[in-house]
Amino acid sequence: MxxxxxxxxxxxxxxxxxxxxxxxxxxxxxxxxxxxxxxxxxxxxxxxxxxxxxxxxxxxxxxxxxxxxxxxxxxxxxxxxxxxxxxxxxxxxxxxxxxxxxxxxxxxxxxxxxxxxxxxxxxxxxxxxxxxxxxTYTSEGSIYFRIxxxxxxxxxxxxDVAGMQAGARVDVDQYEKDDARDFALWKAPKPGEHFWETRIGPGRxxxxxxxxxxxxxxxxxxxxxxxxxxxxxxxxxxxxxxxxxxxxxxxxxxxxxxxEHLIIEGQKMSKSLGNFYTLRDLFARGHKPSTIRYLLLSVPYRRQLNFTEEGIVQARNSTERLRNFVTRLKTAQFPPGSNAENEKRIEKAENDFDAGLADDINTAMALAAVFDLVRDINTSMDRGTFLQQDAPRAVAAMEKFDDVLALLADDDDERLAKLGFSPQKARMAAAEVEALIEERQAAKKRRDFKRADEIRQKFADSGILLEDAKDGSVRWKYK
RNA sequence: GGCGCGGUCGCCAAGUGGUAAGGCAAAGGUCUGCAAAACCUUUAUCGGCGGUUCGAUCCCGCCCCGCGCCUCCA
The missing domain is CATH 3.40.50.620 (HUPs)
Incomplete structure (x- = not known):
């Protein structure tokens, strides 16, 4: 291992x-x-x-x-x-x-x-x-740890605890301590305050x-x-x-x-600066859970993460690239057979991915391994050297990466709905989409481009993305 | 003042003593009825100044800049 x-x-x-x-x-x-x-x-x-x-x-x-x-x-x-x-x-x-x-x-x-x-x-x-x-010692009903x-x-x-002692900014608590460095293990109740009655006295x-x-x-x-x-x-x-x-x-x-901490647009996050966001604030602004996830995990943990609008856009697009790749693997037609080169390439990605994470959870390295694979396999597909048997193998690798990344499932709307956020646009039913795509295909076939373009516009208005594949088939997805 | 993180392509961000991963964006291209989408290709000499070295972005020193902690705080 x-x-x-x-x-x-x-x-x-x-x-x-x-x-x-x-x-x-x-x-x-x-x-x-x-x-x-x-x-x-x-x-x-x-x-x-x-x-x-x-x-x-x-x-x-x-x-x-x-x-x-x-x-x-x-x-x-x-x-x-x-x-x-x-x-x-x-x-x-x-x-x-x-x-x-x-x-x-x-x-x-x-x-x-x-x-x-x-x-x-x-x-x-x-x-x-x-x-x-x-x-420990007790003072006025509170118990302190004696450092x-x-x-x-x-x-x-x-x-430097000695320096702390001499420093001006010591904790001036309401409690009496022998030494400014000491900290409370158990706090005596203040009048009217919630407390527990215990063997070591009342308090919290x-x-x-x-x-x-x-x-x-x-x-x-x-x-x-x-x-x-x-x-x-x-x-x-x-x-x-x-x-x-x-x-x-x-x-x-x-x-x-x-x-390390996250900062917002280069500044410390604080309520007074008005740059203090909860997750739901971001969802309310139309950002997807997967986008936020990508952004948060893409920067290695020991580096400050600068959370910016531009960063959100980049994260969203990067996530899309990953998902598009898997969709292509699953839906495109490939020539029969298998290619050992692809197998080798996939194994390398798997090794690089693990090596990156094994190195102090270097997510940037791990992601690079994934994107490297995406590019190389795409190239292989374009060149016709990616074959039928290779596809499930590549999908398996992506799914293995996703055990850690958890970005591929296209369930953002579902998750948002759980929190009470509904999609901005009413969704066209899948059956209706399929029917319209067929009609558009037929229109194109008889070179009725006016009708084909009408349908395309209708999809655009409904937030549906069409992908005309090389082989004449059409893929689609909700934006 | 002490402790800590960081300054690498327009933006995000890896990395190594021997001339820099990846992503986004941009440009060019493939595909297409035209598009879009998708895909491909291309793009940096690494904050400054010294030093060590055959050779430093990566080692050492100094300096500059950003952020954090030292009091509640992810």
């Missing part, structure tokens, strides 16, 4: 992936905080994780991925209170929307999608473990403890891979390490993978 190498933030270099449990890769993914709809930047990160897990699976590895949903934090508590509903009810709708969104993008559901509020007991138990080891007791702190983010979990508790519960003390956006490396992931390794004494994560 091909050696997969990944860029580990912890060591800042490329390392071979060697799963703790042979044949199975266990991944923890920092999921969304469900106080609002996820934005396109979130999906950049989730898209990376999807490509990663799909690739691992395509290599015959089992994947056990856990993604958390943070359904309790300050914003959620405040927003829910403002709406006059419980936090569970408040977050339910955003979780539902999130699941719909990732489905629309063909992002696979992790094996476990877990909510923080379902794991309060696990967090309490973990905090108790840390207490027993003397790594001074964990010398490895800062290794992941290469943060700090943000970081949920990930440590849930990751280890489902994946064991040492995970193969932990992913998230670059912004999470510090302090979130750093704190996860402190909590987990503080409790177990074992290495928490072997490989840390951090996805």
């Amino acid at each position: 091909i050696q997969i190498r990944l860029h580990n933030t912890l060591t800042n270099d490329l390392q071979p992936l060697v799963p703790v449990h042979p044949g199975e890769v266990r991944i923890y993914t920092c999921g969304p905080t469900v106080y609002a709809s996820a934005h396109i930047g979130n999906f950049r990160t989730f898209m990376f994780q999807d490509v990663l897990r799909r690739f691992l699976k395509s290599q015959g590895l089992r994947v056990l991925q856990v993604m958390n949903v943070t359904d309790v934090d300050d914003r959620i508590i405040q927003s829910a209170a403002a709406a006059g509903i419980g936090i569970r009810e408040y977050t339910d709708k955003y979780i539902r929307a999130f699941v719909e969104d990732i489905d629309a993008l063909h992002i696979q559901m992790p094996e476990e999608l877990v909510r923080a509020t379902d794991h309060i007991e696990d967090m309490v138990a973990l905090i108790e473990k840390l207490q027993a080891k003397g790594l 001074a007791k964990f010398p490895a702190y800062g290794r992941l983010s290469k943060i 979990p700090g943000w970081h403890i949920e990930c440590s508790a849930m990751a280890m519960k489902y994946l064991g003390d040492t995970l193969d891979i932990h992913t998230g956006g670059v912004d999470l490396a510090f302090p979130h992931h750093e704190n996860e390490i402190a909590q987990s390794e503080g409790a177990t004494g074992k290495q928490f994560v072997r490989t840390w993978l951090h996805a």
Whole structure:
């Protein structure tokens, strides 16, 4: 099997992936905080994780991925209170929307999608473990992690903790801490606030403890891979390490993978700049799920992705090229026989595709391998050297690529409909299309080009694309 | 100030110590009744200045520029 190498933030270099449990890769993914709809930047990160897990699976590895949903934090508590509903009810709708969104993008559901509020007991138990080891202290009912007791702190983010201490911009929380670097494991309830009554007192979990508790519960003390956006490396992931390794004494994560951010038209995405998009904003503007998927996965994850209007157009056209190619493979007529040259060419593409992804999930390289094949096979078809037996083989290769890319299925309208977006134009029924095509063919045959062109115009008005093939047959599709 | 990512064809974006993948766009062409669509072909010397080297876009140093993190954040 091909050696997969990944860029580990912890060591800042490329390392071979060697799963703790042979044949199975266990991944923890920092999921969304469900106080609002996820934005396109979130999906950049989730898209990376999807490509990663799909690739691992395509290599015959089992994947056990856990993604958390943070359904309790300050914003959620405040927003829910403002709406006059419980936090569970408040977050339910955003979780539902999130699941719909990732489905629309063909992002696979992790094996476990877990909510923080379902794991309060696990967090309490973990905090108790840390207490027993003397790594915590209590102040005004809140429990903090004492970083001074964990010398490895800062290794992941290469943060100079001493400098942090001296720095001016320390976290001025409402809580009392011994040291500005310390972080809350458990927060005492404020008046009127939602809280849990537990063995360690009333309150609610700090943000970081949920990930440590849930990751280890489902994946064991040492995970193969932990992913998230670059912004999470510090302090979130750093704190996860402190909590987990503080409790177990074992290495928490072997490989840390951090996805770079997405920016919009060269600028940081922010609500104040008015360039803050949810997925549905983009769908409402007429962009297809597959276009967004292509755009998000086409740029390797460790590179900032500049999300632009022009980029969307390019992504849409590129996706079309791929789909057109497969359509041609499936519908065109080829001379009988098979050609070993084509087989060789296809195998090369398969190898290049895997090699690209094995190299730290280099999607640009993988896509290049696919497009190289598209061009070469098209050429072979044009030259008549592509034969009948070659077609299913080429289709199989494209489908194999699509196990990872998930771009070929022409189901955009369906997926949009699920989210309540209807196609702009009423669709002409397929039977009607076929009938009109036949009529047009007949008109052409008797050289009644006026009538033929009328029909063609009618199709254009209905958003239907005609393709007159070389052999006289006609292919068509909805735009 | 510290840490990190990046500056390669009009746009997006790989890559390698020995003279640059791929996609989009553009131009030319094939096909066509004419078109469209589809397909083919063509198009860069790699931010700047030094250094190492027989040879650097790729190694080292300095500089310039963009973005991010260092406080909640994918």
